Amino acid sequence: MREFGYQRALDVPGAVAVLDADPEARFLGGGTNLVDLMKTGVERPARLVDIRELPLDRIEKTPGGGLRIGATVTNSDLAAHPEVRRRYPALAQAVLAGASGQLRNMATVGGNLLQRTRCGYFTDVTQPCNKRAPGSGCPAVTGEHHNAAILGASGHCVAVHPSDMGVALTAFDAVVSYETADGPGEVPLAAFYLPVADTPHRETALPPGALITGVTLPPAPVAAASRYRKVRERASYAFAIGSVAAALGVEAGTVREARLALGAVASRPWRASEAERVLTGAPADARTFAAAADAELAAARPLPHNGYKVTLMRNLMVAVLTELAEEAAR
Structure with a gap:
Protein backbone atom coordinates (compact mmCIF):
# COMPACT_ATOMS: atom_id res chain seq x y z
CA MET A 1 0.00 0.00 0.00
CA ARG A 2 1.23 3.46 -0.88
CA GLU A 3 1.93 5.71 2.09
CA PHE A 4 -0.79 8.32 2.48
CA GLY A 5 -1.65 11.34 4.55
CA TYR A 6 -4.75 11.58 6.68
CA GLN A 7 -6.86 14.47 7.86
CA ARG A 8 -10.32 14.84 9.34
CA ALA A 9 -12.72 17.22 7.62
CA LEU A 10 -14.42 19.73 9.93
CA ASP A 11 -17.00 21.02 7.45
CA VAL A 12 -18.18 20.41 3.89
CA LEU A 48 -7.48 10.43 2.82
CA VAL A 49 -9.97 13.06 3.95
CA ASP A 50 -12.17 11.58 6.66
CA ILE A 51 -15.73 12.89 6.26
CA ARG A 52 -17.47 10.73 8.86
CA GLU A 53 -17.97 13.59 11.31
CA LEU A 54 -19.56 15.97 8.82
CA PRO A 55 -23.22 16.84 9.53
CA LEU A 56 -24.49 14.57 6.76
CA ASP A 57 -25.83 11.71 8.87
CA ARG A 58 -29.54 12.48 9.04
CA ILE A 59 -32.66 11.11 7.33
CA GLU A 60 -35.32 13.77 6.99
CA LYS A 61 -38.79 14.02 5.48
CA THR A 62 -39.22 16.32 2.50
CA PRO A 63 -42.36 18.29 1.60
CA GLY A 64 -44.88 16.05 -0.10
CA GLY A 65 -43.75 12.78 1.35
CA GLY A 66 -40.23 12.08 0.14
CA LEU A 67 -37.04 11.53 2.11
CA ARG A 68 -33.60 13.11 2.11
CA ILE A 69 -30.80 10.78 3.16
CA GLY A 70 -27.46 12.22 4.20
CA ALA A 71 -24.33 10.86 2.53
CA THR A 72 -22.75 9.61 5.77
CA VAL A 73 -25.84 7.78 7.01
CA THR A 74 -24.69 4.22 7.62
CA ASN A 75 -26.32 1.35 5.80
CA SER A 76 -27.50 -0.05 9.12
CA ASP A 77 -29.25 3.19 10.07
CA LEU A 78 -30.79 3.47 6.62
CA ALA A 79 -32.24 -0.05 6.69
CA ALA A 80 -33.60 0.38 10.21
CA HIS A 81 -35.20 3.79 9.75
CA PRO A 82 -38.98 3.51 10.22
CA GLU A 83 -39.83 5.90 7.36
CA VAL A 84 -37.60 3.99 4.94
CA ARG A 85 -39.19 0.70 5.96
CA ARG A 86 -42.70 2.15 5.63
CA ARG A 87 -42.39 4.24 2.47
CA TYR A 88 -39.63 2.42 0.54
CA PRO A 89 -39.44 -1.16 1.86
CA ALA A 90 -37.49 -2.38 -1.18
CA LEU A 91 -34.69 0.01 -0.22
CA ALA A 92 -34.47 -1.39 3.30
CA GLN A 93 -34.52 -4.94 1.90
CA ALA A 94 -31.78 -4.11 -0.61
CA VAL A 95 -29.51 -2.73 2.10
CA LEU A 96 -30.06 -5.74 4.35
CA ALA A 97 -29.29 -8.08 1.45
CA GLY A 98 -26.10 -6.22 0.61
CA ALA A 99 -23.71 -7.09 3.41
CA SER A 100 -23.25 -8.40 6.92
CA GLY A 101 -24.16 -6.34 9.96
CA GLN A 102 -20.54 -5.46 10.63
CA LEU A 103 -20.11 -3.99 7.15
CA ARG A 104 -23.48 -2.21 7.26
CA ASN A 105 -22.42 -0.53 10.50
CA MET A 106 -19.44 1.03 8.71
CA ALA A 107 -20.56 1.54 5.11
CA THR A 108 -22.18 4.84 4.13
CA VAL A 109 -24.80 5.81 1.57
CA GLY A 110 -22.43 8.00 -0.45
CA GLY A 111 -19.71 5.38 -0.42
CA ASN A 112 -22.13 2.67 -1.49
CA LEU A 113 -23.04 4.58 -4.63
CA LEU A 114 -19.37 5.09 -5.48
CA GLN A 115 -18.17 1.55 -4.85
CA ARG A 116 -16.20 -0.03 -7.69
CA THR A 117 -16.87 -3.25 -9.55
CA ARG A 118 -15.75 -6.56 -8.07
CA CYS A 119 -14.66 -7.91 -11.46
CA GLY A 120 -11.59 -10.06 -10.83
CA TYR A 121 -9.63 -8.45 -13.66
CA PHE A 122 -10.25 -5.00 -12.22
CA THR A 123 -9.11 -5.94 -8.72
CA ASP A 124 -5.97 -7.76 -9.94
CA VAL A 125 -3.35 -5.17 -10.87
CA THR A 126 -1.32 -7.80 -12.75
CA GLN A 127 -4.12 -8.06 -15.32
CA PRO A 128 -5.12 -5.59 -18.04
CA CYS A 129 -8.37 -3.72 -17.43
CA ASN A 130 -9.81 -0.76 -19.30
CA LYS A 131 -11.62 0.46 -16.21
CA ARG A 132 -8.41 0.57 -14.18
CA ALA A 133 -5.89 1.23 -16.97
CA PRO A 134 -7.64 2.78 -20.00
CA GLY A 135 -6.60 1.22 -23.30
CA SER A 136 -5.15 -1.95 -21.80
CA GLY A 137 -8.04 -4.19 -22.85
CA CYS A 138 -10.86 -6.21 -21.29
CA PRO A 139 -9.79 -9.83 -20.80
CA ALA A 140 -13.20 -10.69 -19.33
CA VAL A 141 -14.74 -10.63 -22.82
CA THR A 142 -12.94 -13.84 -23.72
CA GLY A 143 -12.03 -14.97 -20.21
CA GLU A 144 -13.93 -15.41 -16.94
CA HIS A 145 -17.26 -13.64 -17.35
CA HIS A 146 -19.98 -15.79 -15.80
CA ASN A 147 -21.17 -12.80 -13.74
CA ALA A 148 -20.57 -10.17 -16.42
CA ALA A 149 -23.07 -7.76 -17.92
CA ILE A 150 -25.81 -8.74 -20.36
CA LEU A 151 -27.20 -5.22 -20.89
CA GLY A 152 -25.48 -1.99 -21.90
CA ALA A 153 -21.98 -3.47 -22.10
CA SER A 154 -19.38 -2.93 -24.78
CA GLY A 155 -16.25 -4.64 -26.02
CA HIS A 156 -14.31 -2.28 -23.77
CA CYS A 157 -15.85 -3.48 -20.48
CA VAL A 158 -18.39 -6.08 -19.35
CA ALA A 159 -18.12 -5.55 -15.58
CA VAL A 160 -21.28 -5.14 -13.48
CA HIS A 161 -22.01 -2.61 -10.77
CA PRO A 162 -22.11 -4.28 -7.34
CA SER A 163 -24.53 -2.02 -5.40
CA ASP A 164 -27.81 -3.43 -4.08
CA MET A 165 -28.84 -0.08 -2.62
CA GLY A 166 -28.33 1.63 -5.97
CA VAL A 167 -30.83 -0.68 -7.66
CA ALA A 168 -33.64 0.28 -5.29
CA LEU A 169 -32.72 3.98 -5.44
CA THR A 170 -32.82 3.80 -9.24
CA ALA A 171 -36.32 2.34 -9.21
CA PHE A 172 -37.53 5.24 -7.07
CA ASP A 173 -35.99 8.08 -9.13
CA ALA A 174 -33.48 9.16 -6.50
CA VAL A 175 -31.51 12.38 -6.98
CA VAL A 176 -27.89 12.73 -5.83
CA SER A 177 -26.77 16.03 -4.28
CA TYR A 178 -23.12 17.05 -4.21
CA GLU A 179 -20.83 19.93 -3.35
CA THR A 180 -17.85 21.23 -5.31
CA ALA A 181 -15.51 24.17 -4.96
CA ASP A 182 -17.82 25.99 -7.38
CA GLY A 183 -20.92 25.32 -5.30
CA PRO A 184 -23.67 22.71 -4.94
CA GLY A 185 -25.23 20.59 -7.65
CA GLU A 186 -27.45 17.60 -8.16
CA VAL A 187 -27.96 14.86 -10.71
CA PRO A 188 -30.71 12.23 -11.05
CA LEU A 189 -29.42 8.76 -10.31
CA ALA A 190 -30.61 7.76 -13.78
CA ALA A 191 -27.88 10.04 -15.18
CA PHE A 192 -25.39 9.62 -12.33
CA TYR A 193 -23.74 6.49 -13.78
CA LEU A 194 -22.29 6.95 -17.26
CA PRO A 195 -22.79 4.42 -20.08
CA VAL A 196 -19.74 2.22 -20.38
CA ALA A 197 -19.17 2.89 -24.14
CA ASP A 198 -15.41 3.16 -24.82
CA THR A 199 -14.60 5.01 -21.58
CA PRO A 200 -15.31 2.53 -18.78
CA HIS A 201 -12.88 4.36 -16.49
CA ARG A 202 -15.33 7.30 -16.38
CA GLU A 203 -17.98 5.86 -14.11
CA THR A 204 -20.09 8.77 -12.84
CA ALA A 205 -21.21 12.23 -13.85
CA LEU A 206 -19.80 13.78 -10.67
CA PRO A 207 -17.47 16.73 -11.34
CA PRO A 208 -13.84 16.21 -10.26
CA GLY A 209 -13.41 16.59 -6.51
CA ALA A 210 -17.15 16.55 -5.81
CA LEU A 211 -18.40 15.36 -2.43
CA ILE A 212 -21.76 13.60 -2.34
CA THR A 213 -23.81 15.26 0.39
CA GLY A 214 -27.06 13.33 0.17
CA VAL A 215 -29.67 11.44 -1.79
CA THR A 216 -33.27 12.59 -2.14
CA LEU A 217 -36.14 10.19 -2.76
CA PRO A 218 -39.12 12.01 -4.28
CA PRO A 219 -42.63 11.18 -3.09
CA ALA A 220 -43.72 7.84 -4.55
CA PRO A 221 -46.83 6.29 -2.95
CA VAL A 222 -46.42 3.17 -5.11
CA ALA A 223 -43.06 2.51 -3.39
CA ALA A 224 -44.89 1.43 -0.24
CA ALA A 225 -45.80 -1.73 -2.19
CA SER A 226 -42.29 -2.66 -3.24
CA ARG A 227 -39.87 -5.54 -2.94
CA TYR A 228 -36.20 -6.29 -3.53
CA ARG A 229 -35.11 -9.79 -4.47
CA LYS A 230 -31.50 -10.84 -4.87
CA VAL A 231 -30.02 -14.04 -6.27
CA ARG A 232 -26.48 -14.99 -5.26
CA GLU A 233 -24.26 -18.01 -5.60
CA ARG A 234 -24.25 -18.87 -1.91
CA ALA A 235 -26.65 -18.39 0.97
CA SER A 236 -24.29 -16.18 2.98
CA TYR A 237 -23.58 -12.59 1.99
CA ALA A 238 -22.30 -12.35 -1.57
CA PHE A 239 -22.60 -10.01 -4.52
CA ALA A 240 -25.62 -10.58 -6.73
CA ILE A 241 -25.69 -12.54 -9.94
CA GLY A 242 -29.08 -10.92 -10.52
CA SER A 243 -31.50 -8.74 -8.56
CA VAL A 244 -34.78 -6.88 -8.97
CA ALA A 245 -36.29 -3.88 -7.20
CA ALA A 246 -39.97 -3.56 -8.08
CA ALA A 247 -43.04 -1.61 -7.04
CA LEU A 248 -46.50 -2.23 -8.41
CA GLY A 249 -49.70 -0.20 -8.11
CA VAL A 250 -52.76 -2.24 -9.10
CA GLU A 251 -56.37 -1.07 -9.38
CA ALA A 252 -59.24 -3.38 -10.38
CA GLY A 253 -56.80 -5.94 -11.74
CA THR A 254 -54.92 -3.44 -13.93
CA VAL A 255 -51.41 -2.11 -13.40
CA ARG A 256 -51.75 1.60 -12.62
CA GLU A 257 -48.04 2.24 -12.03
CA ALA A 258 -44.86 0.16 -12.13
CA ARG A 259 -41.31 0.80 -11.01
CA LEU A 260 -38.63 -1.70 -11.92
CA ALA A 261 -34.82 -1.75 -11.77
CA LEU A 262 -32.35 -4.59 -12.23
CA GLY A 263 -29.00 -5.30 -10.61
CA ALA A 264 -25.89 -7.28 -11.61
CA VAL A 265 -26.81 -7.10 -15.29
CA ALA A 266 -25.00 -3.92 -16.38
CA SER A 267 -22.23 -1.48 -15.49
CA ARG A 268 -24.84 0.52 -13.55
CA PRO A 269 -28.17 -0.19 -11.86
CA TRP A 270 -30.48 -0.78 -14.81
CA ARG A 271 -33.86 0.96 -14.98
CA ALA A 272 -36.24 -1.42 -16.74
CA SER A 273 -38.08 1.24 -18.74
CA GLU A 274 -39.32 -1.11 -21.46
CA ALA A 275 -40.78 -3.46 -18.87
CA GLU A 276 -42.50 -0.53 -17.13
CA ARG A 277 -44.01 0.56 -20.45
CA VAL A 278 -45.48 -2.88 -21.09
CA LEU A 279 -46.82 -3.18 -17.55
CA THR A 280 -48.55 0.20 -17.30
CA GLY A 281 -52.24 -0.10 -18.15
CA ALA A 282 -52.08 -3.85 -18.74
CA PRO A 283 -53.74 -6.68 -16.76
CA ALA A 284 -51.79 -7.61 -13.64
CA ASP A 285 -51.33 -11.23 -14.64
CA ALA A 286 -48.64 -13.73 -15.52
CA ARG A 287 -48.91 -13.11 -19.27
CA THR A 288 -48.29 -9.38 -18.84
CA PHE A 289 -45.40 -9.95 -16.44
CA ALA A 290 -43.71 -12.38 -18.86
CA ALA A 291 -44.21 -9.96 -21.76
CA ALA A 292 -42.71 -7.13 -19.73
CA ALA A 293 -39.65 -9.19 -18.83
CA ASP A 294 -39.19 -10.30 -22.43
CA ALA A 295 -39.45 -6.72 -23.68
CA GLU A 296 -36.72 -5.55 -21.30
CA LEU A 297 -34.42 -8.48 -21.98
CA ALA A 298 -34.77 -8.27 -25.76
CA ALA A 299 -31.73 -5.97 -25.69
CA ALA A 300 -29.62 -8.50 -23.75
CA ARG A 301 -26.33 -9.48 -25.38
CA PRO A 302 -24.91 -12.29 -23.24
CA LEU A 303 -21.41 -13.67 -23.60
CA PRO A 304 -20.74 -17.41 -24.00
CA HIS A 305 -20.77 -18.14 -20.26
CA ASN A 306 -23.36 -15.77 -18.82
CA GLY A 307 -26.40 -16.48 -20.96
CA TYR A 308 -28.05 -18.07 -17.94
CA LYS A 309 -28.66 -14.55 -16.65
CA VAL A 310 -31.31 -13.92 -19.31
CA THR A 311 -33.43 -16.82 -18.07
CA LEU A 312 -32.65 -16.04 -14.43
CA MET A 313 -33.70 -12.40 -14.76
CA ARG A 314 -36.86 -13.27 -16.67
CA ASN A 315 -37.93 -15.69 -13.98
CA LEU A 316 -36.96 -13.29 -11.21
CA MET A 317 -38.91 -10.38 -12.67
CA VAL A 318 -42.02 -12.49 -13.20
CA ALA A 319 -41.81 -13.96 -9.69
CA VAL A 320 -41.45 -10.61 -7.92
CA LEU A 321 -44.20 -8.94 -9.97
CA THR A 322 -46.51 -11.89 -9.33
CA GLU A 323 -45.95 -11.66 -5.59
CA LEU A 324 -46.68 -7.93 -5.57
CA ALA A 325 -49.85 -8.42 -7.64
CA GLU A 326 -51.08 -11.15 -5.31
CA GLU A 327 -50.50 -8.91 -2.31
CA ALA A 328 -52.42 -6.06 -3.98
CA ALA A 329 -55.37 -8.38 -4.62
CA ARG A 330 -55.76 -9.41 -0.97
Missing part, protein backbone atom coordinates in the same frame (compact mmCIF):
# COMPACT_ATOMS: atom_id res chain seq x y z
CA PRO A 13 -16.41 23.44 2.30
CA GLY A 14 -13.17 22.44 3.97
CA ALA A 15 -13.43 18.87 2.75
CA VAL A 16 -14.11 19.99 -0.81
CA ALA A 17 -11.24 22.48 -0.70
CA VAL A 18 -8.74 19.72 0.08
CA LEU A 19 -9.65 17.70 -3.01
CA ASP A 20 -9.77 20.84 -5.12
CA ALA A 21 -6.16 21.49 -4.16
CA ASP A 22 -5.01 17.87 -4.23
CA PRO A 23 -6.47 15.68 -7.01
CA GLU A 24 -4.69 12.63 -5.55
CA ALA A 25 -6.71 12.84 -2.32
CA ARG A 26 -9.83 10.74 -1.69
CA PHE A 27 -12.78 11.10 0.64
CA LEU A 28 -13.01 8.40 3.32
CA GLY A 29 -16.41 7.34 4.62
CA GLY A 30 -16.72 3.84 5.98
CA GLY A 31 -13.79 2.64 3.88
CA THR A 32 -15.35 -0.77 3.23
CA ASN A 33 -14.47 -0.61 -0.47
CA LEU A 34 -11.78 2.07 -0.75
CA VAL A 35 -9.44 0.57 1.86
CA ASP A 36 -9.70 -2.87 0.25
CA LEU A 37 -8.72 -1.37 -3.10
CA MET A 38 -5.82 0.46 -1.47
CA LYS A 39 -4.54 -2.84 -0.10
CA THR A 40 -4.52 -4.41 -3.56
CA GLY A 41 -2.97 -1.35 -5.22
CA VAL A 42 -5.98 -0.48 -7.36
CA GLU A 43 -6.44 2.79 -5.47
CA ARG A 44 -3.33 4.77 -4.50
CA PRO A 45 -4.45 8.03 -2.90
CA ALA A 46 -1.87 10.45 -1.56
CA ARG A 47 -4.24 11.56 1.20
